[in-house]
């Protein structure tokens with residue numbers, strides 16, 4: 001089963017979208033395994049985005065992600081990584097379709113309010129990076145038989 005690391009970025013927290021963003025994943029039918037409000041360090045931000053280290057916007061990206069609290073989430077479900085990317089929409093919010101999180105709620109790539117893992121491998125890597133083992137919960141949602149035949 002796939003796992004995706006989803007994070008409300010500091011602008012999403014400051015603009016009051018935490019509840020709305022959690023709600024969209026809950027309503028879709030994915031399972032929440034971890035959730036916390038967190039102030040990210042520069043070191044963690046650099047590790048999370050290490051694949052982008054050579055990009056000209058990298059220092060700005062690290063400043064942005066550490067500029068205030070983020071909400072860290074681990075979501076589980078068959079196909080959750082690809083589905084979350086669709087729910088989130090394109091990296092540039094002006095290109096993101098209406099109905100997606102970025103398409104509805106944001107206007108600029110440098111303030112695109114949410115992160116979602118881009119592959120199942122990165123989902124596992126990022127959840128291990130942002131959560132301690134004791135912060136992840138195994139549980140059986142009562143709605144499971146009503147989601148999958």
Ligand code: GTP
Nearest residue numbers: 057060061090091109110111112114115116117118
């Ligand atoms: P994430 O889910 O946050 O990883 O976004 P993404 O997968 O849609 O995009 P990508 O991994 O390529 O870039 C990571 C993040 O870096 C983006 O979400 C933006 O916040 C930021 N970013 C990417 N490109 C630019 C850029 O050209 N300018 C600025 N300022 N930020 C950028």
Ligand code: MG
Nearest residue numbers: 115116117118
């Ligand atoms: Mg990415």
